[in-house]
Amino acid sequence: MNDQHDFERIVAESVRSIGPVAPSDGAHDLTLDRVRRSRQQPEWLALIKEPPMRTNEHLAVGSPTVRRMAILAATLVLAIALAAAGAGAKQLLAADSTIVVAQDGSGDYTTITQALEAAESGRDIDEILIRPGTYIEALFIDRDITLKGDGERDEIIITAPEGGPRSDTHFSWLGEKPYAIVLEATEGSIENLTFRGTDSRLFLDDGAPMIDGVMFDGVGEPAVPGIARAQAIIFTGRSKGTVQDSVFRGGGGINVFAAAAPVIERNQLDAGTVIYGDYADGTIIRENTFTGPGAFSIRFGEPAEVLVKSNEIRGREYGIDTVNGLGSATIEGNTISGATTAISADGSTGQVIDNAISDSVVGISWSGEGGVIADNTIRDGATGIIVGAGTVTVQGNTVEGAENTGMLVYATATAELSGNTLCGNTVDIEIVDGADVSDDGSNVACDDVTE
Amino acid sequence: MDRELVLRARKGDVEAFDQLARAAFPRLKGVAYLVLRDADRAEDAVQDGLLAAWKGLRALREPDAWDAWLRRLVIRYCYRLAKREQRRNEVELEATPSLTGTGSLLEAAVVADREWILDELARIDVEKRAVIVLHYYLDLPLREVAEILDIPYGTAASRLHRGLELMRGSMHRSLAPDGITSQEQQA
Numbered sequence: 001m002n003d004q005h006d007f008e009r010i011v012a013e014s015v016r017s018i019g020p021v022a023p024s025d026g027a028h029d030l031t032l033d034r035v036r037r038s039r040q041q042p043e044w045l046a047l048i049k050e051p052p053m054r055t056n057e058h059l060a061v062g063s064p065t066v067r068r069m070a071i072l073a074a075t076l077v078l079a080i081a082l083a084a085a086g087a088g089a090k091q092l093l094a095a096d097s098t099i100v101v102a103q104d105g106s107g108d109y110t111t112i113t114q115a116l117e118a119a120e121s122g123r124d125i126d127e128i129l130i131r132p133g134t135y136i137e138a139l140f141i142d143r144d145i146t147l148k149g150d151g152e153r154d155e156i157i158i159t160a161p162e163g164g165p166r167s168d169t170h171f172s173w174l175g176e177k178p179y180a181i182v183l184e185a186t187e188g189s190i191e192n193l194t195f196r197g198t199d200s201r202l203f204l205d206d207g208a209p210m211i212d213g214v215m216f217d218g219v220g221e222p223a224v225p226g227i228a229r230a231q232a233i234i235f236t237g238r239s240k241g242t243v244q245d246s247v248f249r250g251g252g253g254i255n256v257f258a259a260a261a262p263v264i265e266r267n268q269l270d271a272g273t274v275i276y277g278d279y280a281d282g283t284i285i286r287e288n289t290f291t292g293p294g295a296f297s298i299r300f301g302e303p304a305e306v307l308v309k310s311n312e313i314r315g316r317e318y319g320i321d322t323v324n325g326l327g328s329a330t331i332e333g334n335t336i337s338g339a340t341t342a343i344s345a346d347g348s349t350g351q352v353i354d355n356a357i358s359d360s361v362v363g364i365s366w367s368g369e370g371g372v373i374a375d376n377t378i379r380d381g382a383t384g385i386i387v388g389a390g391t392v393t394v395q396g397n398t399v400e401g402a403e404n405t406g407m408l409v410y411a412t413a414t415a416e417l418s419g420n421t422l423c424g425n426t427v428d429i430e431i432v433d434g435a436d437v438s439d440d441g442s443n444v445a446c447d448d449v450t451e
Numbered sequence: 452m453d454r455e456l457v458l459r460a461r462k463g464d465v466e467a468f469d470q471l472a473r474a475a476f477p478r479l480k481g482v483a484y485l486v487l488r489d490a491d492r493a494e495d496a497v498q499d500g501l502l503a504a505w506k507g508l509r510a511l512r513e514p515d516a517w518d519a520w521l522r523r524l525v526i527r528y529c530y531r532l533a534k535r536e537q538r539r540n541e542v543e544l545e546a547t548p549s550l551t552g553t554g555s556l557l558e559a560a561v562v563a564d565r566e567w568i569l570d571e572l573a574r575i576d577v578e579k580r581a582v583i584v585l586h587y588y589l590d591l592p593l594r595e596v597a598e599i600l601d602i603p604y605g606t607a608a609s610r611l612h613r614g615l616e617l618m619r620g621s622m623h624r625s626l627a628p629d630g631i632t633s634q635e636q637q638a
Contacts, residue, residue: 012587015566020477035505146603189605208612210605
């Protein structure tokens with residue numbers, strides 16, 4: 001996972017290293033000379049000919065909208081003339097690459113399936129705007145196209161048909177599951193829609209699609225302890241897509257399978273919805289909010305190099321959980337409260353750093369080889385850090401107010417303890433006989449701190 | 452960007468336009484250079500973009516949009532120049548399926564120098580390259596990049612993702628003996 005992160009950083013640094021590039025001698029003068037010899041176009045001509053530009057808040061002359069209006073007006077005039085001459089104006093009006101689907105007949109089509117068929121038939125369509133309505137359809141999309149809700153998200157609903165087609169979850173034990181949409185090897189996007197109903201799943205198979213601002217309402221199956229179940233979104237087949245700013249409630253969350261490596265960020269996952277992955281090296285999960293209740297929140301199994309960063313998790317039994325993880329997860333900067341076990345790293349060689357954990361029975365449970373638990377803050381739980389097995393460096397952490405033990409190292413573990421601060425715990429450090437622990441003397445109990 | 456200068460230039464004040472052009476030129480040339488990887492052609496693209504800006508300035512109702520508008524013009528001329536030279540732009544790298552395994556790109560991270568990165572950048576198609584340049588060089592949010600390029604946000608995001616993936620894949624193959632990835636070796 002760090003590979004991907006590092007690579008992105010290196011590309012950014014390399015590109016930025018170019019800096020501003022000074023013009024060659026005389027370049028300015030040449031430009032100015034050309035400018036002086038050129039006349040500014042009248043506004044009306046620029047409206048038609050000059051480059052479109054849109055701004056977020058203003059409708060500039062030359063914006064796509066205004067340009068379209070101008071072109072539309074001109075087209076209308078032409079269409080009327082052609083209609084008068086008996087020619088079909090309809091095809092001329094259909095030249096835009098955006099088409100509209102509206103159940104009430106006010107758009108180009110009344111179903112999304114029809115719109116996609118139009119795209120398949122060779123029309124140059126890159127965006128389908130969908131107006132309010134409930135669209136009971138199962139869509140298989142293998143082209144780069146945007147499906148975008150045009151109106152209030154809650155009123156634009158996609159629902160899988162009863163007894164509709166199924167898609168394979170590839171390399172998972174979940175088998176085939178019904179779906180509302182499959183995006184197959186595309187770089188398309190889905191924006192501002194609501195998926196509703198258990199079977200209305202979204203499969204993202206290969207490609208790099210973008211899911212932005214979508215509501216998943218009762219889609220997929222809520223996870224239960226130890227069983228993933230098919231969630232609302234299922235990444236399979238090396239998909240590198242992105243899910244962002246979306247909401248999951250009342251059903252499932254996201255599965256990541258089969259070497260997929262998505263970016264999942266800024267989503268809201270309500271009770272029971274989870275992010276669950278297997279063999280998903282390179283996945284990034286950041287800045288999501290999980291609210292309880294629920295069995296777990298973020299869980300990755302098998303070799304997985306994932307980055308789990310800056311998520312907020314409240315009221316789940318498990319916060320962040322890696323199981324059988326022979327990879328190196330980085331669990332960084334997360335805020336977790338009210339968990340039974342906030343962070344459990346089983347088999348990981350990664351790092352658990354800079355997390356803030358409170359009111360959780362166990363703060364961090366470690367049983368991996370060669371990792372680091374550093375700079376975490378754990379308050380008001382039963383046990384702060386448990387090193388159950390394996391080898392780990394525990395440094396710079398603060399554990400306060402543990403009812404039982406601040407740090408507990410079991411006999412099967414090897415731990416280096418350094419620079420930790422332990423305050424107000426019933427027992428600060430407990431080392432079970434047989435544990436291999438080195439303490440460099442820099443660990444501080446609050447009682448030892450001198451003002 | 453001086454709003455007053457834009458307003459004056461829009462009324463035909465060449466001196467005001469000259470000030471705007473001088474201020475914008477180095478950064479725009481950086482953009483064009485990264486997209487085209489050729490200093491001369493980059494300068495041509497900037498000059499053509501500035502000239503088009505001058506001619507069409509009266510169409511720009513909102514002076515605050517000047518920077519984005521000018522970038523868009525320059526990128527447009529970059530596209531035009533790049534597509535004239537199909538040889539470079541037709542190179543579509545093959546993405547390495549997955550870069551699993553410790554060390555693969557960390558090796559790349561260690562070994563990579565900037566020229567190599569920039570060479571790889573030059574090998575991906577111009578549409579993806581433009582997104583990477585605008586996003587990283589000008590530090591623009593993807594939403595703004597999408598607006599400048601007049602493409603949907605999702606397309607900008609996927610071009611960025613795909614572009615990086617292509618570069619990674621190519622570099623990864625270069626690191627492996629005989630151009631074979633560790634995964635392929637295992638297979």
